Amino acid sequence: MYRATLRLCYLASFLAIGWLLAQGFSYYLTPLIERSHHPGYWDWKPGGRMGHTLGVVGSTLMVLMLGYSLRKRVGGLRRLGPMSRWLDVHMFFGVVGPLLVVLHSSFKVQGLVALSFWSMVIVAASGVFGRYLYLQIPRTRAGEEMNLAALERVDAALGERLRQEFRLSDDTVAQLETLAAGPPVQGGLSRTLLRILTDDLTRGRRLRAFARACRGVPAPVRSEFERVLRAKAESRRRILLWSRLHDLFHYWHVAHKPFAVVMYVFMLLHVAVALWTGYAWGAS
Numbered sequence: 001m002y003r004a005t006l007r008l009c010y011l012a013s014f015l016a017i018g019w020l021l022a023q024g025f026s027y028y029l030t031p032l033i034e035r036s037h038h039p040g041y042w043d044w045k046p047g048g049r050m051g052h053t054l055g056v057v058g059s060t061l062m063v064l065m066l067g068y069s070l071r072k073r074v075g076g077l078r079r080l081g082p083m084s085r086w087l088d089v090h091m092f093f094g095v096v097g098p099l100l101v102v103l104h105s106s107f108k109v110q111g112l113v114a115l116s117f118w119s120m121v122i123v124a125a126s127g128v129f130g131r132y133l134y135l136q137i138p139r140t141r142a143g144e145e146m147n148l149a150a151l152e153r154v155d156a157a158l159g160e161r162l163r164q165e166f167r168l169s170d171d172t173v174a175q176l177e178t179l180a181a182g183p184p185v186q187g188g189l190s191r192t193l194l195r196i197l198t199d200d201l202t203r204g205r206r207l208r209a210f211a212r213a214c215r216g217v218p219a220p221v222r223s224e225f226e227r228v229l230r231a232k233a234e235s236r237r238r239i240l241l242w243s244r245l246h247d248l249f250h251y252w253h254v255a256h257k258p259f260a261v262v263m264y265v266f267m268l269l270h271v272a273v274a275l276w277t278g279y280a281w282g283a284s
Contacts, residue, residue, distance in 0.1 A: 006088055013096045020054070020103055028107050035106075044106055047274070051104055058100030059267060061093040062120070083144060091131055098124040116266030122259045130256055133249045136196060138238050148242055155235040158228060166217050166225050173232075179210060180233035181240050189251065192244040199237065207233055 021028075024044040027035065035041055043050045068090035071077045098120050109117045138146040138154075146154075162168045162176075182199065207230055211217075217225045238245065 002085070006092070009092060010095075013092075017096070017099050017103070020050075024050070024103065024106070032108060046104055046106055046108070051106060054100045055104035058097045058104055059271065061097030061100070062263075062267070065090050065093045065097065084139070087131070087134065091127065094124055094127045116263055116270055119259045119263035119266065123256065123263050126252070126256045126259070130249075130252050133245070133252055136238070136241075136245050137249060138235070148239070151235060151239055151242075155232065155239060158232040158235060161228055162232060166214075166221070166228070168214065172214065176210060176229065176232060177236050179206060180236040182237075189244065189248055192241065193248060196241070196245075203233065203237075204230075 024040060027038050027040040027044040030038050035045065038044075042048050045051050046055065068086045071080070071083065071086045101117070101120060105117060138151050140146055159173050159177075162173055163170070168176075180203075182195070207226070211222075211226050211229055214225070
């Protein structure tokens with residue numbers, strides 16, 4: 001139910017943004033020097049009735065993104081829901097908010113605002129990549145990071161289940177672990193990242209072929225067997241890449257944070273200047 005609601009929110013937001021883009025499309029295509037003569041000027045310019053509203057809503061969503069950081073650092077917020085859901089909301093605001101700000105800018109990015117705008121673009125793009133890395137690190141159902149010992153226990157339990165419930169031999173389980181491990185990762189973190197990406201693209205095909213080769217598994221439990229097989233391969237891969245995954249996530253965070261700080265600082269400056277100059281709804 002929760003996932004369906006989240007997907008519905010994304011769909012509704014994208015449809016609304018598409019509708020807004022269509023409504024202001026003619027104005028956005030008009031050359032900058034001619035926009036003041038466009039009939040939609042007082043609605044779609046950054047300080048116009050609709051343009052300013054888009055900026056306020058988009059900026060508000062981007063400020064609300066900070067709730068995820070508070071959830072991570074304030075122990076008293078733990079009872080307000082698992083980290084995974086806070087991250088989902090953080091990502092939702094981080095996608096929809098910048099898109100609304102892009103419409104607010106009417107695709108006119110100049111001067112000081114450009115620093116905030118492009119920082120926002122980098123933060124949004126790197127946030128999607130960070131979400132991908134976040135999902136590579138094993139976590140509990142509550143979204144808390146799992147330690148290596150706990151992951152090894154999960155991996156051992158999955159292996160035992162394959163042996164006991166699905167009657168796989170020790171040799172077959174060992175073959176699965178070798179398949180999940182792949183060739184040794186050599187080189188720096190860039191090679192590790194490339195390895196993770198290629199594994200994600202090819203692992204499903206390789207595991208399906210492996211599952212088909214296990215002919216002793218009864219058809220009624222085949223789907224559950226394949227699910228456990230995937231979980232076992234994933235846990236084994238994460239154990240082998242444990243330190244490198246954490247290094248990748250650390251360096252991503254180091255690169256992501258400064259752009260986020262720049263984005264918020266210049267966003268505040270932009271809002272302060274707009275308020276000081278009276279550049280609000282319909283202002284000239």
